[in-house]
Amino acid sequence: MRARYLLYILLAAGMLCACGGKTSHNEVVVNRRPFSGDSAYQYVAAQMDFGPRVPGTEEHDSCVLWLTETLRRFGADVEIQEGTMPDYAGEPQPIRNIVAHIGQDSTAKRILLCAHFDCRPWCDEDEEASWYQPVPGANDGASGVAILLEVARQLQLKPLQRGIDIVLFDCEDMGTPSFLKDLDRQDTWCLGSQLWSKDASLRGRYEWGMLLDMVGAPGATFYREYYSEQQASAYVEKVWHTASVLGYDNYFCDRQAGAIVDDHFYVARDLKIPVLDIIHIDPATGAFPAWWHTPNDDMQQIDKATLQAVGEVVMSVL
Template sequence: MKLFRLAPVAVVALLVLTGCPDRTRQESATTPEEPAMRAAPAFNADSAYAFTAKQVAFGPRVPSSPAHATCGDWLVAEFKQMGLTVREQPFEAMAWDGKMLRARNIIAQFAPQAARRVAVFAHWDTRPFADKDKQNPNAPLDGASDGASGVAVALEMARVLSQQSDSTAPAVGVDFILFDAEDYGYDTATQSKLQNKLAAQGTDTWCLGSQYWSKNLLPAGYKPSYGILLDMVGAQNAKFSREQLSREVARDVVDKVWNTAARLGYSDFFLFQDSPGITDDHVYTNQAGVRTIDIIDHLPIGDDYFPAYHHTTQDNMSIIDRRTLKAVGQTVLQTVYAE
């Protein structure tokens, strides 16, 4: 799906950091007494699960398809029903296979008047083909974790925030920004026999929505305190490591999120372990000046970066786990409330 992005210097740093995992865990476990957190409201995992299932029920959300258009309309309506300020950012982009994609980014703002803001990013499209599937490489896929789960966490956060009074709302505004056409990319490992028509232009075939947004910021001049990208955050036994680019550009935010997860009892999901960099939407939000970290399901052992369901027909509702949705949603919600 996305490409490794690890510089030689970073390899050395990664080996140093991961060479003593026990020490890393010990340091995090022996942190001096921490001040009490302002408790966030409960994140409802059942609701997040239902939001995931609803997206999957539309069918594969491939840009330019009827299911994609219908799901996008539903997302906009949901955010509006919750009382958020919603904007749509339509755009067209050519995919690696030459197809012109009709797409749109969706921006929903909670407390748009607040000066201090935090961004929560996700992508809402699905990959058009399960090219890593050994039996059905040309089949469409549901994208239950890869796409729908991140959007579901964003929707449930928005629902919870919309129910708060002035006295129980967080001290910051929150912007939920859903990127389109993230997953219509050229994978050299599975599609090398096909022509990448964007190669001559030197254009990244992934993350088309965030690429467009980064050059056409909406809201204009957007500058939140930081951003959190949610990608593949719903599968059973998900593991989230501290991704390289996230550490390089926003180590304080990485520490904030991972330490919050630990205090909430979710260290079985949020590992105090460093992982190589990945080309994801946060590459382009960072280029736009928004310090962004990536929470992404990553195999902590072995040579493969991604779980077995990645870009296969296995990425359906059968792998979605309410515990994972709860761990991610409650952690990010608590992080926002700590501001």
């Protein structure tokens, strides 16, 4: 399970305080750009309407189609990267990453925005009766995707000078079930981003990137995750500073957190793209929230205000 990767114990004293407070960043002009938390909420609901988007199911197929059509409707040039990666049992797992190109090609490097759209087949953080039930994935999957769909819509209304690529990764959440520990192998999570990161032609194409994962819960808290700071510290500074200027330092806590092996880890390791992760960590436990990988990751755990905060920060940083 991914909580295992929280190698660096969160500084309990700091984590238990509410976030906020003064920060000592340099003065940087921040322009608030429009973003609709209402639209993003509808895009979470639309994904949830398919049912759990578990790879290999009709729900997943239908969602791939809808995501592709929606991004095209917002003016993106969309392609699907197909391939396989070995799953937790060593079997080939089919993968479909959705790649949307927005904005003209210029000499400037592009910016990468990513999230995973698949749902975990197992509620293995719940009691045993739920283990073989899929995670609904309102936060863990749909929330990050929904914000990026709304970003695409906003960029169609008011284009940027920069090229932006939105990559929706498949099969992030197929890591070895915690109840099958004996089968555990290396690198069973993040299969979609591992596949994408094998494409050496992508090297040098991006200046930097942001990954959104579990970004919709009421009162969500986002700390400066360890690998993000290691591989993209200047951009972490920029994002958290922007959040503070926009008045969202109750969500974006200016404190360090543990190391999480998420999609950004493989993209940075294999393609050398500095990517940061905006991911919800519970300050009380220093781990993922209680609904994580349980049947409770549903629309009850989605708050428009959180989607609005994260979306506005992403838009303003761009």
